[in-house]
Amino acid sequence: MGRGTVTKPLKVALLGAGVVGSQVARIIVDQGGTLESRIGRRLELVGVGVRNLDVPRPGIDPELLTDDLDGLVSRGDLDVVIELIGGIEPARGLVLKAIGHGASIVTANKAMLADDLGALSAAARDNGVDLYYEAAVAGAIPIIRPLRESLVGDEITEVMGIVNGTTNFILDKMVTDGVSFADALAEAQELGYAEADPTADVEGHDAAAKAAILAGLAFHTEVRGSEVFSEGITEVTPGDIAAAEQMGCTIKLVAIAKLTDDDRIIVKVHPAMVANKHPLASVSGAYNAIFVNSREAGELMFLGAGAGGNPTASAVMGDVVTVARNRARGTAGHFSPAYTRRQVAPIGESSAQFYVSFDVVDRPGILAKCAAVFGKHNVSLRVVQQSYLDDTRADGFPARLGIMTHQTLESQLAQVIDELEDADFVGSGVRVMRVEGF
């Protein structure tokens, strides 16, 4: 594979030259020799599609830049197209066109994949090309390949992770500085950890897209982002943070996908009080971590940088080498046929532990009355804490109850909450948070 080799290079086009794309372009050019020895063929970057040609792109040969992305993917001689523009359209259209012209695809686009991985996989299969997307979930952490291949002889029962660095940073800030969500978000935006429009991150949509991809791979079925129950962190208060601390927990935005007893799946994203003894509780800042439970292998954990140009570029380049190797050998890699048709169960049929806190009047027998509400709906209690807030409070609800339940159905807990909110002995503002790791 040295200088004497005369095999044709593999032609690569890059769509998007932002934080990740610019690093990918740099690696392809700077590490050309190394990549050639790993692939057996040279990679030739033949075009970089960008939206705006006026933005300076240091490190990228200006000759390669084009704003005609459609023309670029339609050249017909491309071996690999790396899609890093993000969002559903025009990314999906460009990817499908590239596939139609026989190019293998490497993408980090979780929104596009979560919207319709099934159709994209089918197009890749029908055209005999590869579709790889290690970078779409948890940045540099190798999680797609382990799910697609390493664990494919096993039965995965649950995947749980912290897959969004922005919300992890914000929740960290709320814990360490005791600030409100709004203040922590403002700081995250100042530091560039959150976007000007933070909706996708803080409302949990980004994590939901990743949860859909993980669930689909883990359970061999199609899951769309829109099927994922998603609750963001915008409603988390400093009071919730303090209550979590008191219970020996840290609040994290978790993504969970699990198999139910009746072979359906639960896929959900929500803030949760995570027991401090659980490794996920100490995953801080921009780190991501994913737990996988399976029947034979037991518990596995994967930890690493969840975002950023270089870590994401590492994952992209791993895929580029893999699909280029396949290309060099005239084959295409593994498809993960979603051969089961597992239903996503409604959130009400999901079980969880909950922490419920509310203020009550200070009268004999109140604790019994509250406990009876839980009991009536078959929700059993694990920990009950009562504290006295302030006897000068004028609202008439000076005592606070903090109750951690055992595993219970979401729908049953909802009935408990409804009844508590209607009870005259309970003050307004019942707080509910799911609990993990006990």
Add this chain to the structure above:
Amino acid sequence: MGRGTVTKPLKVALLGAGVVGSQVARIIVDQGGTLESRIGRRLELVGVGVRNLDVPRPGIDPELLTDDLDGLVSRGDLDVVIELIGGIEPARGLVLKAIGHGASIVTANKAMLADDLGALSAAARDNGVDLYYEAAVAGAIPIIRPLRESLVGDEITEVMGIVNGTTNFILDKMVTDGVSFADALAEAQELGYAEADPTADVEGHDAAAKAAILAGLAFHTEVRGSEVFSEGITEVTPGDIAAAEQMGCTIKLVAIAKLTDDDRIIVKVHPAMVANKHPLASVSGAYNAIFVNSREAGELMFLGAGAGGNPTASAVMGDVVTVARNRARGTAGHFSPAYTRRQVAPIGESSAQFYVSFDVVDRPGILAKCAAVFGKHNVSLRVVQQSYLDDTRADGFPARLGIMTHQTLESQLAQVIDELEDADFVGSGVRVMRVEGF
């Protein structure tokens, strides 16, 4: 791929029906339908080679058992041979024979791979078959695929891990129960965590074989187990354990492979005082954990069950599905050509931090004398602790010095130790341990 399919099944032979093999046989038979939908072809277990036909093998069809392993791998119609007998011979001969007859190989045999992965890979490549060995290192933890594929577009700089559960269990016992190495080993043997002949584990040979495999994959070169510097845990004393605790560390047997500045590699296995703040320090019992540092991705961690029948069988089956999928498509998977010829540097040229403790006479100026010995050999000090042992001691060395160095060359530290051991103001029994995680 349903009942209507008439494609021929893929023929699988299993060598070894012990703790792991029996689980693999069970999964192939019990999960036949699931595996078929994941592969696209049915797996047919056509033979199980064992040493002793008289041992009962519950769950395995007696018709399949044979003690003619040579005949089994020479059938000529095998698609996959799963080698789980361990050890170098006859395993290597059987694997080479199976490859010669066109079968793809899945193995968990780290001793065989560490002895000569290069020759086995070449044989597989020359015969157009696969050689997969995820289960050879760290049980169920997917680490081979991430190194072979996910990180192949990146430059790995260091791999560090706890890859031997037996020694981890013994060291845990020494910490929690305050017992000697011998007592902890005896308990491990009673509980089945250590073998009757524990040499391979406690002398670090098992970890060294795994380190060789990891180093070869991480740095794209050939590394033999015999090239790995290896120091076991048999000399670790309760005093070392106590000293580690005092320094905020836990003693672990670590396997380390890293790139030097001059593009050679260091591969070593030894007990180390690991800073308690480092995640490796809290990896306990039968768990394994591996850290990977790379230029683009930064730090990644993989954690999971490092041994045991079911976890190891999970890793084996992931490989079986992968090679069977390749087989079904008429291709063979990725080879990892060891295309570089990186030298393994001698241990003396390796750098580490050290903790050195020794007893000294109680005279003015002794600390300065000791410090001068370190300074003379360019070893700079990070932490110095002096304690008074017992003024009634008759040996004349009542003060103990515990010194943690900065990063220093092994060869320089060795000179310091030689000089300390010769000094009349230092008592016998200078203790040295490497330090990681600061």
